[in-house]
Amino acid sequence: MKKRGGNKINLRKVPKKKHRMADSEIYNVGIKKGTCISRKTAVSILYKAALVLLRCDSDTESESEEENDDEFLYHLSKYDELIAIICAQDEIKNHKNYIENILQTYTEEKFRYRFRLSSEVFASIVDMFGKSDTYIALRADKRLTAKTYVAVFLWFAGDDKCNFRVLANRFKLSISSISRIIDRVTFFLSSLSSKTISWPTKQKKIETSEFFSEMGFSKAIGCIDCARIAIDTPADRKHNFIDTEGQSTICVQGICDENKKFLDVFVGYPGSCRDKLVFQNSVIYKQLPTNCKNFYLLGDSAYPCLENLITPYNDNERLTRIQKKFNIKHSYARMSIDNAFGMLKQRFRQLYHCKLKGTQKLCHFIMACCVLHNIADENDLQFVYEIN
Known part of the structure; x- marks a missing residue:
């Protein structure tokens, strides 16, 4: 030829x-x-x-x-x-009327796959954002619909490969508009953290302790651990964000209950910091005796053993059979916090490597995802799968 x-x-x-x-x-x-x-x-x-x-x-x-x-x-x-x-x-x-025309044709399964939440939860968030001061302060003749704001944010948060250019093409908006939309929704959702991420009531503590009592910890009301979110290396203090695996990360300390819902979230310390240091500088550290009273949390060996924080025995190869059995039960009981962080990243896949710039914006974005995690139903994730 x-x-x-x-x-x-x-x-x-x-x-x-x-x-x-x-x-x-x-x-x-x-x-x-x-x-x-x-x-x-x-x-x-x-x-x-x-x-x-x-x-x-x-x-x-x-x-x-x-x-x-x-x-x-x-x-x-x-x-x-x-x-x-x-x-x-x-x-x-990528039609310019994507929200009005294309979105309406999505089945519930496809909707949850794209936006990582059920359509019912999506509608409630749109309603809250539409009534917020953040949205009302915008010019009525120029602003986009509240549904567009929430849809852009969720599409970005739910896709680890998504960037502003992709979103601009998808929703037929400029890159600068996409950036402003994500900023506004991020700070709005982060402001809801005081309502959605809160310490349990006395009755809730009793219910949670009954769950953990089946595993041998009759006074446990939650689990604590620290996760790391990969980020682009900041321009300043680069070495502070390099963790033990050589990646640039930011620390997220979380406390969750038996339902994998967050009771407290503390985010902002660089990835090089140890879990103990993050804990001792968090707000909950000083409030722990007051908040827990006769109850306690479960944490791994990276945390100090306190009156209200139970950790496993250090494995020095001289543990007794009873101590080994305690560590196994302790590890099994702490699985809820590992599952909580796993579900958080699986639902909002941008947290596998967040592409936002600026430490403050990153912290608020992570907090916003934790807020949505608490609002969302765990059963939503059964429809969140990867299509080959």
Whole structure:
């Protein structure tokens, strides 16, 4: 096969039988009529389709590698019409009336996958934001709908690969508008932390202690641990944010109950800080005796053992059988805090590596995600899955 002028390929006829085989392969790998797929998926499918056509020619050997490459490009070019359809579908998904038109067509399952919350919780957040001073202070003739604000924020928070440019293309807004939207919703949700993230009442403490008593800790009302959120390295004090794994991170200390809901969140210390140091500088450290009274928290060996904070025995290879058994039960009882952080990151995947700039904005964004975690229903996550 010879090339004519630049990158153009001299096309030749291909038997209809081979086209039918390729079309069949396309349907097998995922394209169906009327469906919307991403460009990455489209490239993968087209690549497979071209390989199928090449396999159809396996009975005739190519004279050279260059001829084989031309053959592959030829088969790939036969699906220009399919590429045009995919691009058209992509434009539909990025329509300027996405909120009004496209969002309404989502099923509950797809809605929870995209926005990481149920449509009912989404509507309640939109209602709260629409009545907030943050939204009312905006010019009525210029501001976007409250639904757009919340949708942009949740799309960003729920996708670890999302950035401002992607959001601008999706919602047909400028990058600067996307930045302002995320800032406003972030600070609004963070301001709700005093209401949604609060210490349990006396009755709630009794109910929680009954749950932990089944594991051998009759006075436990929660678990404490520290997680680290990967961030872009700040311009100043770079070395302070490097953790033990060599990543730039920021510390998030959380206390949760048996339902994996946060009772207290303390965020802001650099990733290089030890859990003990973060705890001793947190607000809850001095308030622990007053808040817990006759109850206590469960923490790992990184924390100091206090009257209101029970930690496991240090494993110095000389533990007795009873001490080892205590550590096993202690570790099992503390699983709720590990699960809470795991659910938080799985729901709001931007926390795997947050792309926001500025320590203050990062802290408020993390707090906002914790607020949404407490508002959301745990059962929402059964619909949050990754599509291959």
